[in-house]
Amino acid sequence: MDAPPETEPKKPAARRKGATAEEMSDRQREISVSEFFAKNRHLLGFDNPRKALLTAVKEAVDNALDACEEAAILPDIYVELLQRSETRFKVTVRDNGPGIVRKQIENIFGRLLYGSKFHRLKMSRGQQGIGISAAGMYGLMTTGQPVLVISKTSKKKPAVEVLLKMDTSKNRADVVSETEHPEDDGLFSDGHGTQVSIELEGRYQLGRQSVDEYLDQTAIANPHASFTFVNPNNERIEFKRGTSELPPESKEILPHPKGIELGTLIQMIERTARTQIGGFLQEEFSRVSPSVSKEICQRAGITPRTWVTQIGHKEAEAIYKAIQEVRIMAPPTDCLVPIGTKALLSGLLKELKAEFFTACTRPADVYRGNPFLIEVGLAFGGELPKDELIRVIRFANRVPLLYQQSACASFKAVLETSWKNYGISQSRGSLPDGPVVVMVHMASVWVPFTSESKEAIADYDEIRKEMKLALQEVGRKLGIYLRRRQRMRNEGERRSIFERYIGEIAQATEAITGTSAKKIYESLMRVAQKKTEEADAILDDEGKRVKDADPFGRDDSVVILPVRSARAGEDERKSHQEGGGQSKTLFGDEDGTGEAKRSRKKN
C-alpha cells in the first residue's frame, strides 16, 4: 500500500549540506487532483465548517436544478439538514430530476474533474465537474463517513442505493455497498429523481452567507423551482414556485473563432476528424459560413480544400492571423437565458421592503469568444438600512454568489460607478452609503470564476464594462427618482407655506371686498394646488418643460411604491392603489401565499 501523502517522507533527516539534483529528483512525484484539492479545500469553498455546510448544499442544489432543467422537468427540490452533534450535520438534497444511471454514480459523486458540462459551451450552473464530489470528499475527510446516493431513473426501475468513498490518492470512488431499494420509491413521487446524503463537519447559523440566504436568493432567481427546506431545528420552510413555466432551454454553441488562441487552434487542427480546412472551420466553429471560411483561407494563402494534414505551424499562424482580420458575426446569443427585467423586479419586490425598484437586462456581449449578458436590479429606500454601505447581491447563471464579494468583477463595477451623480454618497475606494440594494446577474456559456468554489466573477474588461453600463442605467433612473422626490418635497413645503396663509388672506379679502371668505379660500386653494402641481408636473429634472410629467411614464423596468406603504407591512402594501397606478400580478401564476400577489404601482 502506498504511504499516504501526509506521512511521506518519514522524519526528515537533518541536512547541513545542500541537496543534489539527484536527491531532489527522487522527491519529485505526481500529485493526484483530489490530493491537491483535499489539501487546498478552501479553493472549493470548504474553508470553515459554516461555509462548508453552505457549499455542500449549494453544489447539490445547483446539480439538481441543472438536471431538472436539462430534462425539461419543473424542479421540486428538497433540502434537509440533520444535526448529528454540535459540529456534525447530515446534508440531504433530493430532486425530481431524471435520475443518474447506475454506472455513472461513482464517477459523478466520487471523482473530481468528471462531468458533462465542462466540454460544452452551454449556460448551466455547474461547469467544472468538481462540486458535488468535492463535498463528498470533504465529508469523508471530516467525518470518515461515505456518501449515500439514491437514484431512480424511471417508474419501471427500482431505486438504487450506492454508498461510496473517494480514494484521494487515485481520485476514484470505492463503492462500499450497492443495493436495489424498491422501498425508496416513496422518495420519488414523480417516479424519478436523485437523492444525495453527505455527513460532514459543519456549523448552522442564520444571517448573511447562510444556507437560508442561499435558498432565499436561489428562489428569487429561479421562480420556476419549488424548494422545501427542513432546517436543523426540524422546521419546514417552503419556497413555492412563482411560475410553472420552465425558462427556455439554454442552447449549446460551438466556440467562436475570435475567442480561440493560436495554440488551441493548432491543437484543434491536429485533432480534427475533418480532412479539409474549409470543412474544419465551418463545422467546428460557430458563425463560420462557407464565405467566411473562404475569406479566412484566402487571406491565409490557402484554400478551403487544402488538406488539414498539410497545415503546419506557419499555415496555422496565417489562419489565426486571418481570423483576427476577417469580419465574423458575433456568436449567437440565444444560447443565453436571462432572468429578465420582470422576474428581477418581482424577486426584489418579494424580498425587499423598499420604495423604488428598477432593473435592466443588457444586450449580450462577448469576452474571449464566449457570449454573456449582464442584468442589474436596484432597490432604494423604504425600510432598507440608511446608515450602512449599500448591499450587493450577486448571481452567476442564476446561482447566488455569497462569498468573496470584493474579488468579484461586479463589486469592482459597483465601486467604479459614480454614485454621487445619482444622489448616493460614496467615499473613495469604498462602496457607496445608503438604503440601496443592487443585484447583479451574469449569464454566460462559461462564467470565468476566480476560484473553483465559484464565488466571484473574474475581472475581464468586457464583463466589468457591461456591468458598469447596466449599473449606470439603473443608477440614472434612481437619480431621476431621487431628484424628483426632492423636488416634490420642496413643492410640498411651498404648498404648505402657501396654505398656511390662505385662511387669513381670505378673511382679510372678505373684509375689503365683501366676497365670501369661503369662496375666496376655495379659489385660492385651487390656485395654490395648481401652482405647485404645475411645478411638479411640467418641469423635468433639469427644469425643462416636458410633455409627460412622469419620467417613468411607460417604463416597465421601474416600480415605485408609495413611501408610506413601503414602510408599512406587506398586507397594507398590497391594498394600495394610486391615481395613476395600475395593478398587475407580476408572476404569471398566483401561489396563494400572498407573496407573489404583491401589486405593482407607478407614481
Place this chain on the structure above:
Amino acid sequence: MDAPPETEPKKPAARRKGATAEEMSDRQREISVSEFFAKNRHLLGFDNPRKALLTAVKEAVDNALDACEEAAILPDIYVELLQRSETRFKVTVRDNGPGIVRKQIENIFGRLLYGSKFHRLKMSRGQQGIGISAAGMYGLMTTGQPVLVISKTSKKKPAVEVLLKMDTSKNRADVVSETEHPEDDGLFSDGHGTQVSIELEGRYQLGRQSVDEYLDQTAIANPHASFTFVNPNNERIEFKRGTSELPPESKEILPHPKGIELGTLIQMIERTARTQIGGFLQEEFSRVSPSVSKEICQRAGITPRTWVTQIGHKEAEAIYKAIQEVRIMAPPTDCLVPIGTKALLSGLLKELKAEFFTACTRPADVYRGNPFLIEVGLAFGGELPKDELIRVIRFANRVPLLYQQSACASFKAVLETSWKNYGISQSRGSLPDGPVVVMVHMASVWVPFTSESKEAIADYDEIRKEMKLALQEVGRKLGIYLRRRQRMRNEGERRSIFERYIGEIAQATEAITGTSAKKIYESLMRVAQKKTEEADAILDDEGKRVKDADPFGRDDSVVILPVRSARAGEDERKSHQEGGGQSKTLFGDEDGTGEAKRSRKKN
C-alpha cells in the same frame, strides 16, 4: 485521434424534449487537469497578457530561488525578456542551482500537479507543482511554441537541451527534441544550473504589478540573492546581493496531530506501514512522544500496542477525540525562516523615501496544524504620497503578492485595524489615507492561497489575528512617533514665539538695569531653549514624566530619519548624522552601490 474538447460534441442538435438519464450519462466524461486549467487559466494567473508575462517570470524565479536554497547555493538569477512582436515575448530565466536530472525535465515542465514540494511540510516558494508547467502550457496555447529547457547538473556532465510541448488532453509532455549541448556550458559559470525559455503572448509595462516591481520586491525580501534583469528595451538592471549569508535552511516537519481531520486520520491508519498504533502515532506525527502516545491510546480505550489492523471506524473516532483532549506541544517553529526585523527595515529603507520606519516579527502560531509566522514593516511620511490610500505590500514565503489584494487576509487585517488610534485617518470599509506603506509577510510550511495563482492569502482567523497583532504593534509605534512629532512642533512654535520677544525684552531690560542687552538676550535664550527642551524631553505622550526622553530608546525595530533628510536626495540622507543618532550598516556585506550602505539613524 481524440476529438479535442473544444469541438465535442459537434453542432448541438435542437431539442424540445428534455434529455433522459441515459442521454445525460453519455455526455459524462473525465476532464484532464490540464484541460481544466487551460480553460481556467486565470486561476493560474494567466488572465491577461500583462499578468501572464509577470506570472511566467514569477514562477520561474520562484523555482530558481527554491532550487538554489535547497542546494545551499547563493542564488544568481538571470531574467531576460525578449520582445518578438508587439504582443509576443520570449521569457528566459536562468539560475546557478543544482540543475534538473534528465528524466524529470518533462515532468517538471510538462505536467501540472507534479513536484517535490506538495507532499512535504516545508517552507518554500513553490508548493503545488503547477506554476512553471502552467507557464509553458500558456505559452503553447498562445503562441504554439514549445518550452526550451537547458539543464546542467555538474561540471563533469554536458548541458542537456530539451524542447517539449504539453499535451493537455493527457497532462503529459511530448518531447520534441533532446540534445547534449556542451556549447551551452558557458551559460552556467558555476558548472550547474537550469535555464527555461517560454515564448508567450504578453505585454510589458512598467508600474504597479509589473515584472520590474516583482523583481524589486523580490530583491527586498531576498537580500541573499542577486538578480540580473534584461528588459525588452535591452537595458540591463542589476540587483546586487545585500548579504552573502544564506538564510538558515527551512526544516521539513511532520504533520501535527491537532491539525489532522478524522477522515485523514482514518486514511493514514489504513495506509501506514507501522503495525502498532503507538508507533504509528509517534513516527507519523510531530510532537507525539511515547507518553503522549500512551495518553492518547488510554483515552481512546486502546493501548499503544494495539495492532493497526484492529482499528475500525469506532476506534479511529475515539483516537481522534482523544487527540483533541490531550495536551500536545505546539509544532516546532524552527522550520520557519523569518525575513527578520533588520532585513525588513533595510528593505524598506532601500525602497522608500520615508521618514519613519518600524518593523516587527511575531512569534510563530499555528493554523490547522501548520506553523506560521507574521512579520510587518511600516514606513511613514517623507516623500510618500499624502493624499492617497495607504499602500500594502504583501509577501508569502518571501514571494511578493501583486494581485488580488482585496481578497487577501492581510488586506482585511489592515482594514480591521483601528488606524485612527495611531493618528491615521480611515473611512469606513476602506483602507486608511495617508503617507504610509505597510509590508506584511507570512512565512509558513503551507501558505493557504485563495487560488492556484498564489496571489492572496486565505482568510483563516488565526492568520488574520496574528496579522492584526503585528499591525497594532507597528501602529502603536507610529502613533507614538506622530504624537511626539506633533508635540515637538507645538514646542517649536512656543519657542519661536518666546524667541520673537526676547530681543525687545533684552533691550528694555538693558535700559532699566544697565546690564548688556546681549548678555540678557543670551541668558534668556538659554532659558527659553531649556524650557522648551525640557517639555520636549521629560514628558511622554500622555504627559507623564519619564526617565528616558526617547520613546524608542533601545528599540531596534524603529528607524527615524531627519525629515529634511528624508525629503532630500539619497546621497544627502547618507551623510546625515545627528546627536543621539548612530550609524550602522544594515547589511552584513557592503556591495559598493551605496544602496546597501544607507545608514540607520535615531532621533
